Amino acid sequence: KEGAVEFFIPELPDLISKDMEVFYNPFMAINRDFTVLILKAYSKLKAKKLFVADPMSASGVRVLRLLKETNAVEKAFLNDIKKEAIELAQKNLEGHQNVEYFNKDANVFLLENKGFDYIDIDPYGSPVPFLESAIKSLKTGGLIGITATDTASLSGSYPFKAFRRYGSKPLDSEFYHESALRILIKSVIEASFRLDSVLKPVFGFSYRHFLRAFFVKLKGVSKAVDISTKIGYIGYCHSCKFRESYTCILDLPKFCPLCGDFFDYGGPLYIGSIYDNELLNIMKDEDFAHFHKDTVKVFTNILKESSIKSPWFYKANIFGKGIMPKLKQILKDLNAKPTHFSPEGFKTDLDFKYVKEYFEKWA
Ligand SMILES: C[S@@+](CC[C@H](N)C(=O)[O-])C[C@H]1O[C@@H](n2cnc3c(N)ncnc32)[C@H](O)[C@@H]1O
Known part of the structure; x- marks a missing residue:
């Protein structure tokens, strides 16, 4: 059982891993809670039901929850590279007419089925290999939710891996959760710019081993300039803890402007606001009854912190x-x-x- 639904999953092993016949991670209930919450709000904001794609659907629990807990879905498209996963998803979603199933590589599925209002990217590890096809497949005005579980590299434990995947230097600091999320956001924006489109962040959070960010695909590219001014660097002094955001790498001092010690940095990363107030306002009035207590806690804090302009907690x-x-x-x-x-x-x-x-x- 999760949220308001009951469904079949294979017996859970002691260690949740990719080796499961069909993947299901109960800790990701919070991740799915936020999909339910934001889709309810987004569908209200747009005053329409949505065409939803779940390209890495595993057991199908996410779409099942969207169908049972929201009124937001016009039609859902589930895909997984594993045949066993799609078979289980079909069993879990039995009786729902507005659902189609695919058993392909996610990139192929996304490029063959364009025009979604919502796409959920929830891979093992990094979402980077799926960004371009997802951005191409998303309708203008559509919403995309992206999960990354390679938090160790984004947080600074494996800096070269982070650089290879995300093109940024992570920063090892007390606010590494935030700089990791902001590197992820930057790389999604950058991928959209390469495709002549613009994804604007509207919501994001870090929880346990994963990061999650949501973006809206804007109409036209005129907003690209505005968003590109929000991509920059964080300068940080490990001695006195002074931190400052910079938009240009040439402005980063070599030595701490406060104490004169070595001045470290992270980036490029996103230094603008992560939250869309209009969406937050609708989300806060939704029903939280079926959500995990941590979902409520995370959202309550996000509502509070979203009023502060400065990043870096x-x-x-x-x-x-x-x-x-x-x-x-x-x-x-x-x-x-x-x-x-x-x-x-x-x-x-x-x-x-x-x-x-x-x-x-x-x-
Ligand atoms: C982290 S799980 C997804 C969990 C699911 N979204 C949920 O909420 O329970 C990743 C899934 O992606 C599938 N997968 C891995 N690589 C894929 C690819 N290239 N194309 C499509 N599916 C893939 C796996 O079989 C697995 O079911």
Whole structure:
């Protein structure tokens, strides 16, 4: 059972892995909750039902949930390279008429069946091999949800792997979850630019071992200039923790402007706003009854942090080992908001120097 549905899956092994006959990961219920939530909202925003593609559908649970928990689907198209997966999806979706099944490579499926209003890319590891066909297959004005589970490389544990896949240098810092998500977002935008289209981020989060970002395909390419000014770099000092976003790599100082130590960097990555307020406003009024408690927690924090313009969240413990104030106190004193990226994290638009001085009084 997951959300409001019951369905068949193979017996779960102790270790969830690609080797399962048909893949199902119960921890990804949160990932699917957000698909349900955003599709309900997006369908309302567009005032229409959607043609939905699930090119890596596995058991079909995502589409089953969309059909049972939303009124958003006109027709769903499920595909998986594994025959056993599609057979199980057919069993799980028995009785639903507005569904078609395919057993192809996802790229072939996407290029042969264009014009979707929603595409869900949920591969093992990196979504990069599927970006171009998904962008081509998405209708103008359509929504795309992209999952990445290769978070270790995006977060800085395997920098060369990240560079090879995403064309960016990851940054090892206390806010690595956020820089990882922003590298993923950058690479999706970049892929859209290469195809003469523009994908604009509208929602995103990091949870446990995965990252998830949603984008809308804009009409025309005139917005490309605006979005390209939001692609830049994060400069970071490992000594004093000073951080600053830069739009041009030539502006990155070699030494920390605050303490003079070596100044590290990450990027290119997306430095603009991740959230679309119109969509957030509709999402917040949806029914959360069937969602996992962590989905509610993540969304509640996203609602709060979306009011802060500055990226790069803080953690109090980076500024010293003393007894630090409780998060509630910090939020009040620094005009800050909690962040879904970390239970101890917070975001503020206040100047870095002010934040640092505040904590130095406690350290
Ligand atoms: C992470 S699972 C997807 C889980 C599913 N979306 C869900 O929510 O339960 C990845 C799926 O992609 C399928 N797959 C892997 N490579 C593929 C490819 N090149 N084309 C189509 N399907 C592929 C696998 O068989 C597997 O079922």
